[in-house]
Amino acid sequence: MSSPLVVPKLASIALAVLAILSTTTGHATDTAPLERWRSYAGVSWEKPRDGADPAPFAASVDAPIAGLHFDAQGTAYVSTPRLVSAGALATLSTLDTRAQSGPARLTAFPSTAGNAVTGAPDRSLRNVLGFHVDRKNGWLWALDMGFVAGESEAPAGAQKVLVLDLQTGRTVKRIALDGVADRSGSFLNDIAVDERRRVAYISDSGMRSAPNNMVGLIVVDFASGQARRVLDKHPALQIEPGVKVMSHGTEVWPGNPLLLGINGIALSPDGLTLYWTVTTGTHVRSLRTAILRKADASDQQIAAAIRDLGAVGGNTDGIVTDARGRLYITDVTRNGIVRYDPRTQAMSLIASDDGVRWPDTPAIHPDGALVFTSSALNEHFASSVKNGQERYELWRLPLGGRKLKAN
Template sequence: MRDFRSIKHVLVSALIITSGTAFAAGPMNAASHPPLMEVVAEWNRLPYDLGDAQAEQAYDSNQTYKKVLLQGVKVDSKGTMYVSTARWGGPDVPATLSKLVQKKGRWELQPFPNVAMNKVGDRQALQSVLGFEIDRNDVMWILDQGHIAGQPSTPGAEKLVLWNLKTNREIQRYEFNDADSDKKCSFLNDVVVDNDRGFAYITDSGIFCDHLHGGLIVYDQKTNRARRVLDQTVFTTDEADFHFRIDNEPVLGKTPMRTGADGIALSGDKRTLYWTNLSGHTLYSLDTALLRDFHTSESTLRTAVKRVATRPSNTDGMIADRQGNLYMTALEMNGLMFRDAKTGAISTYAIHPEMAWPDTLSWTPDGSLYAVSGHLNKWVDNAMDFDHPAVPNFRIWKIEANDRSYTAK
């Protein structure tokens, strides 16, 4: 494994002016002190610790690893890493949520909370997890997409499960009804958590139909109910004629990728929700007080949406710190962007040519960021080499940030 501990990466420093938004050369002192970056885990193919030698052998011999992608990473208060592997490749993906464990000198994926809770077809179990969050109380908010390989979800499959990591038990769940999500079209993507008021906010990319069915979902933990908002609006769908490239190659060149509401972040004071559409450059926001009031009309919400900025790259994952600054993955730039909460200026933050398709971001207990890079562009084009890729297919990066999670008190 390569060691990036001593490498300081040069930031992209050009000043870009787009739609009235300035893009400067990094936050604070970034020009003189670029953030340190290191790879803490990497794989060409993802290995599982299933507690069953025959199952592990079958996983390798059947080349099931070609169906498994690393998407999300989150870290608990003890520094334990958890990862999501949504079952986009089919039902034989061994687990969709896992804890990383060291085995024979390498990191392996151990089904979490256990094998049974990852059983395909079991309404109580996790079917296809992409987005999840660990809050300040070490409660994991698990967002289950429900869809297996893009097929319509079965009853109870699309759900939000709250799992207490300290007691290792489920404490609450909510199954999304037909008003919350479309069981054919929805693509429940990511979730952020407001511990202060007991709310969560979810993006739905809506990719599984010919037309995008994007939207946001607001979840009230105290009443265990949800409400879908901004359904199939300009704020939750792709931008016209949007095409993007990674490593100078078009993503889905024959059929341009169309994805609605995706990246989502909650400000440190919990007053502002930010989100983006993957197929677009616009950063949107809404006052959470309006979203928390389920009596707020849809027309009022649409009028209140703010177009915060036009960014130099589209974004998949994003996250805020306690001060309200935003960190956003930059797919077209192979790295991260930063939005200063005080000035609104957006700058490049950490760029590396091998950080291909940076996805989820997570805060660590020491105030650093973890980021997944997973070469999704290669997988969707059926071009991923699982044996001898030029760069490891899946990586978890640690990036210097020196701050606290938005969930902190």
């Protein structure tokens, strides 16, 4: 994407947009307390010595932590997408959450060589933003966007899903996406996996083709290794005209506004309902997955089954469901978490803190708590964070419910 402009303060616009966004969404009168669980000064792939913090990666400011998921034992996996710079040592790593400060202690997964930008494009992880830790099968589904910073087009074969064994790191399956994604216009953002049926759903935000985003939904079948694209350029996945993305009271990249289509994507615990949100938009939508798994279903039939669940209240990024089927949405406008309960159809802001800067990926920890990343991604992409001043944080919200089960 082109280099965004540094963001000025536009308080009057922010207040106007927030007023509009808030009119159809319920608000929690007593929001839950958020805990700044971990706060890291950059990242490091070095091994610590003699109990001291490892030296931070020299270009940590260009390697913000974005994606986050946990395995059944609580091991954290994170993505450092190569969107700002191609220089990060790895784009997918494990994170040692035992360390609570200093640089984030990362270990490349499956290996440093397996994350090499110079490796074979169809086999090496080049640029991972979204991924899924599959607790049922013991796999990690890595969604590779294919391109890295500075490339106008993804190399042939680079757009792919790599299914990796969590224990050994070996590639279980490689599923090519070049046939269902555009090498210059697609922005393969996030992936949700039905672990029991072994079917994955991918959001293509199409941001590299903005303002006429090549948005779409990609359905991937593990057994056949086939992928197909549906709802190509459909309005329910597209940016909403007139909507500005707001964070901390200012517009994101005024003059070169953020135009991000379908982004966060998640499944109900039984895998029967798919949810998604649009970042440059205001609504959350759903679709029964049975029709998506029908290879002969037309786009018209699929589109007719889409449900609009209502306005979130702010702009959004990542989403996740808990074991009870409740949907949690990161609200980048109000610096917190919105919950949607499909049983009551209630949508409300349940937690917020001014210390949160661009809440990105939410994940359910094995202990049942919600944990999400906050790395001021919008500021990093605007090149407005100075080297040495980056903070990559994990925030925690106790949910008080049942632990997550594999779907």
